[in-house]
Amino acid sequence: MAVWRISQVGLFGHFSNCHFSSNIYIAPTLLSIPTIFFRLFSTHDVYINNLKIGRLSRTGHIEAARQLFDKMSTKDVVTWNAIIAGYWQNGFLRESKNLFESMPVKNIVSWNCMIAGCIDHGRLDEAFHYFQAMPKRNTASYNALISGFVKHGRVEDACKLFEDMPIRNVISYTAMIEGYMKNGEIDKARALFDHMPFRNVVSWTVMISGYVENGKFYEAKELFDHMPHNSKNAIVITSMITGYCKEGMLDNARVLFEGIQCKDRVSFNAMISGYAQNGVGEEALRLYSNMHKIGLQPDDATLVSVFTACSSLESLKKGRQAHVFVIRNGFIKNVSLCNALVSMYSKCGVIVESELAFGQICSPNLVSWNTIITAFAQHGLYEKAFSFFNEMRLNGFEPDGITFLSLLSACGHAGKVNESMDVFDLMVKTYGIIPKSEHYACLVDIMGRAGQLEKACQIIQDMPFEADSRIWGSLLAASSVYLNVKLGELAAKKIGDLDPHNSGGYVSLSNIYAAAGMWEEVTRVRILMKEQGVKKQRAYSWTEVGNNVHYFLGGDVSHPDNDKIRLVLDMICLQMKSMDDIADFVSSWSSFD
Template sequence: MPCKNAVSWTVLISGYVENEKFDEARELYEQMPEKNVVAMTAMVTGYSKEGKMEEARTLFDQIQCKDHVSWNAMITGYTQNGSGEEALKLHSQKLKIGLRPDKWTLVSVLTACSTLALLKEGRQAHVLIIKHGYESNLSICNALITMYSKCGAILDSELAFKQIESPDLVSWNTIFAAFTQHGLYERALAFFNQMGLLGFQPDGITFLSLLSACAHAGKVNESIDLFEAMVSNYGIAPRSDHYACLVDIFSRAGQLEKACKIIEEMPFDADCRIWGSLLASCSVYVNVQIGELAAKKILDLNPHSSGPYVSLSNIYAAAGKWRDVARLRTLMKEHGVKKQHAHSWTEIGNKVHIFLGGDISHPDIDKIHLMLRRISTHMAVDDFVEIGVPWSCSY
């Protein structure tokens, strides 16, 4: 091109970013004579895809006239890189300067609320959705179902699904995943039957959710029926995830030999997740032989994992094999394997804090101790208002 203008530069840079060729995009951006908002936004997206959020934010702050796309690129980048708090802060700044939220912003905000389990902020986003007329948008409705489910409000999740006039397959799979997360097998099965009556064809993700629900509910026979129906009635080829669910179901039920047989007959090589599921059940049912096999397989795949050592040590201890327990601890030291610290999270003052086991360095640790002491004396939730702790804990 004899005369390259801002449009040609921007289109080429955006194309490289969209095709995940960020190094080429960055070289072109540095050569671009005059940067514009579109090119800068494309680079913000590129930095976000690379996980370089500091560089993305620095460039975002340099944009003089930010448009909706610029704000959404930065908010989405934070959400996709696990910085939900920063995403929500930026969303709040966008509202304060008078910019109307669009559907892309709201989906990212709902995703951030899901990740952080912030029900209050999720409800506030729902109000914005209704206020700006997005309640019929399928992407937003599906994100609402997930948000309410992950925040523990399964009834609101179901209500959000029922308010969709024309749900698609993603909507159905999203509500199935919500029921599975809460262990509601009967509800998931009822919706599955309703789905068939309405003429929707399930896919592999649908059956994955149903099989997971079977695992949580201990429905062994039902899981076999579902697996066979998936293959015979719907012609869906099972993936490794489906076999992993079957292994988990039989393992939870204590049928460890059958779980091993499924692993042997699988058309795939079992990964750490499948062997880990079997090993966890061996700890429950104190099966030393199969536990040793599962632990060995996991260590072959991931030699530096501490999980197999810990689980196998617990199996040996439950079986009274204390010499083997000592031997495993010695092996862990020799291989430099350290057990990961347990952790918990809590929300204090609308901010999520993570605590590691044995860590007393957190600035809010005294407030947490006070909260736990009040829990131990069976005080009502309303009493927590006295110490300014809007709380939701997971331990």
């Protein structure tokens, strides 16, 4: 009889897989049974069959695994643990429980396995029951339950368990740090991090990523700079790339990205998303193309960013190409991806395709309904927007603030003043939604467009909080259209107080003065702009030709085809002028009739 040393890691190989949580990879021991070794003595046949059960379970062949288990005349505790884990891994927690109850002998791994299974199925109270019933616990038992509590947002319960631990290790500390960060308790997380007797790369990564996710980028950067250089792997670097992108520091993010020797899908996604969210769609699409070239398969997160980039560029051609990729690779069932697709078609000007894309969503969620309602609103389709709003409610969805913002926008595009007030009242009185700044800005804009400037000003005065520059900007724009110098001056002053370097307020006020013939005031505003160091922002536009996006900035002559472009523009101007001349000629002749 051969004597074999059985490794629990080998039999529970599924626990060695990394888990992706909160945009970072968490060590497997945070979310499952920890790695420990048991010296068990088995025959060669039992050992081989145990390995087969584990392998069959991991590949989804649980029935074959059970058949092998039933045929085994001799079973050891590892055999039982393997089939129990296999069942809950494949979604059959009840069968795992039944087998656990019938085990002739249980060891600590058996109990930990059941705790992990209950946590995996979201049954934390049952996991805690097994934990309490254990005849003996080890650090791994505590870690599994703490991680489960953290994963499901029960940070206080995790904290109590952590405080009761007789012995803590790096996994215990790291799990609690992640919990505090998820709960927004940044100071507690940092205090625990500083108190750790030993840190590993996961600890550093959880702490740095937590800072990034909580909007504390510079604290994350400081910690990253102090992190041991040999511990800076692709995971923590990717977290910093995300942080730089959130701060709009794309060049810094790109330097870190290029420094990753083995770039994976996660690092590509972080960089592509950063470009897309910051309006640099062309670079996002270029990186997406590079992914394909090196053989990396995009996932749903990649494609959401790609559609965002296509939306910002209004690149219908690239958007359709990505849509084809989505269909061919079976991503069409992903709701978030379909929502991005609906938005992309809308922003590219093809509302019909946007509606068709919405119709293909099997189970639309609230975001889906908001996206299509917003699309109709942006295209001025008032009736369609409200029709889908009513359909959304019939399907059992409660509208939120975004829904009503889209409805107000639809009212604005259609010039529905009274209806906009009805929508606002419905939001506040019926659904109890507290209006935000953007709701008031939309309402002020609607009143302003309709020439009801005094009413718009009254809305601003009745707001429960101070108006921001966006709201005053709506009033200023309306004052410019209807030449209301008094309200224009008020709005421009408020914008100047809130954002002294915003050129829009100065320019709009100058235009109001010019239209009213108040040239001395125009000169005064321009002198004030110069004294304050405020420069008028130049307008820009872009167009897609072939597979390239061409940008044009006001006054810029750097485009390589500038001479050809100007020649074509001159020809168009001549044609327009000749058409005007013909129209005048025809009109003059018709007057003799």
